[in-house]
Amino acid sequence: MKACVVVFPGSNCDADTYHALKEVAGFDTDLRWHGDTDLEKYDLIVIPGGFAYGDHLRAGAIAHFAPAMRSVGEAAKRGVRILGICNGFQVLLEAGLLPGAMLRNDSLQFRHQWVDLRVESTETPFTAACGQGQVLRMPIAHGEGNYFADPETLRQMGHERRIVFRYSDEEGNVDPAHNPNGSAENIAGIIDEGGNVMGMMPHPERCSESILGGTHGALIWRSLGL
Amino acid sequence: MSVSNYRVTVIVRPLDEVVDPEGDTIELGLHQLGFEGVANVRSGKVIEMVVSAADAIHARSLATEMSEKLLANPLIERFDIEVGQGSVTQQ
Numbered sequence: 001m002k003a004c005v006v007v008f009p010g011s012n013c014d015a016d017t018y019h020a021l022k023e024v025a026g027f028d029t030d031l032r033w034h035g036d037t038d039l040e041k042y043d044l045i046v047i048p049g050g051f052a053y054g055d056h057l058r059a060g061a062i063a064h065f066a067p068a069m070r071s072v073g074e075a076a077k078r079g080v081r082i083l084g085i086c087n088g089f090q091v092l093l094e095a096g097l098l099p100g101a102m103l104r105n106d107s108l109q110f111r112h113q114w115v116d117l118r119v120e121s122t123e124t125p126f127t128a129a130c131g132q133g134q135v136l137r138m139p140i141a142h143g144e145g146n147y148f149a150d151p152e153t154l155r156q157m158g159h160e161r162r163i164v165f166r167y168s169d170e171e172g173n174v175d176p177a178h179n180p181n182g183s184a185e186n187i188a189g190i191i192d193e194g195g196n197v198m199g200m201m202p203h204p205e206r207c208s209e210s211i212l213g214g215t216h217g218a219l220i221w222r223s224l225g226l
Numbered sequence: 227m228s229v230s231n232y233r234v235t236v237i238v239r240p241l242d243e244v245v246d247p248e249g250d251t252i253e254l255g256l257h258q259l260g261f262e263g264v265a266n267v268r269s270g271k272v273i274e275m276v277v278s279a280a281d282a283i284h285a286r287s288l289a290t291e292m293s294e295k296l297l298a299n300p301l302i303e304r305f306d307i308e309v310g311q312g313s314v315t316q317q
Contacts, residue, residue, distance in 0.1 A: 057296070057297070058299055061296065061299070065296075094299070100301065101299050101301040101302045103244065103245065103246075103247070103302060104247050104248060105247065106245065106247050107247070108247050108248065108251050146245075146247070148244060148245075148301070148302055149301075150301075182245070182247070
């Protein structure tokens with residue numbers, strides 16, 4: 001598995017993600033700058049968390065014009081696995097590689113906490129090592145994670161089993177009380193029609209080793225290595 | 227072809243069907259200040275610029291293209307454009 005993490009001005013989870021991919025997952029991993037366009041050799045491209053271009057205008061709005069994102073779009077069409085984490089998810093939405101948009105959290109607060117997530121689909125390359133309905137514990141850290149899509153898009157994604165994670169309680173019950181940001185249908189992660197581009201708000205790279213307080217994030221890397 | 231500089235204002239608003247937590251919070255604050263007759267507060271953004279164009283119609287069409295490509299996200303926002311009368315100095 002040859003992987004890269006695309007670094008934008010304002011990314012701040014790039015080093016953690018690089019560490020998780022290289023040291024925990026054991027992937028041959030590079031850090032690539034947002035101006036790079038030669039991303040053809042990678043099997044996995046990760047857009048990390050942070051505040052790319054300061055999140056000015058809208059989170060991800062400027063980043064999706066970066067030269068590297070053209071290569072990411074081409075790679076997505078070829079079936080290369082693309083993972084957007086937090087700000088990376090926002091970038092993939094602005095780029096149109098995933099449907100929907102992010103609104104400000106309904107609380108208006110920046111939410112930085114551990115959450116429980118129910119795995120809604122194990123039929124993805126990112127969750128194949130998880131159990132169906134398994135509850136994962138991961139940290140979130142965002143101010144704009146309030147996922148929005150029109151009702152038809154939500155219905156279609158549900159029908160096609162493209163909603164990968166929902167915020168839940170520790171038993172896996174999905175309800176409004178365990179929705180940290182107001183996301184439609186408690187959505188925390190989705191995958192594209194082709195099944196190779198996933199966005200998720202929680203941070204698997206922050207919970208891939210026991211020293212960090214949790215290891216469920218490693219399930220994502222284990223899935224990718226299958 | 228001669229070009230002039232036009233002062234252009236783009237107003238970006240959340241779509242009516244999209245929740246606007248910021249607008250809701252502003253409304254709450256206004257109520258707490260005693261402005262109880264305030265409702266339907268919506269919060270957006272204003273983007274001002276000076277645009278070189280052949281005429282005001284051209285300036286508007288450029289601003290429309292900018293709004294569609296970058297300034298607004300059509301899934302959650304709509305936009306209105308104002309083009310100032312006459313040319314201004316571009317600094």
